[in-house]
Amino acid sequence: MSRVEDPLLLSSLLELSQSLAASDIRAALPRVLEILSEAFGALNGAVLLADEEGRGLRIEAFQGLSRQAAERAHYKAGEGINGRVLVSGKAVVLPQASQEPLFLDRTGVLKEQRRRKTELSFFCVPIFLDQKSAGTLCLTVPYDRARDLDRDVKLLQIAASMVGLAMKVARLVAADRQRLAEENQQLRLELRER
Secondary structure, eight states: OOGGGOHHHHHHHHHHHHHHTSSOHHHHHHHHHHHHHHHHTOSEEEEEEEOTTSSEEEEEEEESSOHHHHHHOEEETTSHHHHHHHHHOOOEEESSGGGOTTOOOTTSHHHHHHHTTOOEEEEEEEEEETTEEEEEEEEEEEOOTTOOHHHHHHHHHHHHHHHHHHHHHHHHHHHHHHHHHHHHHHHHHHHHHO
């Protein structure tokens, strides 16, 4: 049985879609990372979102990191793996993260694993919003030579696509609420004038 048919992964995707159906997408992101971390056996994970101009990334939600580590992890567009994924819109997988000089390790996870003399794999996939790369979803997992990297990156791309769609819906709902509030205010002003 392949892992895609694995009931744990299928139930994880179902749980992910249910979490993203929440009215507050930003509040749902930590749960998304919790689900993915459990499904992939990840040490940590993060969702990074680009600023309005698309020039930099900051962690919006994280799992398995300290708040201080998360606050250190910000990147300019094109900087490090996350910055490159933002700019290119293409997933990057590092089977052995310690071998990649572009892995900046701002969270300190690689440094910690070196002390333990263990290796890590790093997955980073883009999050798209209106066909434009708007952030990244990344997971750090223990290195396993037998891991099917292609399959795992595809599953993470599905998760990132779900996050992007939920973000789009949240923006549309917020814009609609704003429009309705403005119309309501305008109608009240017109009624007062009459």
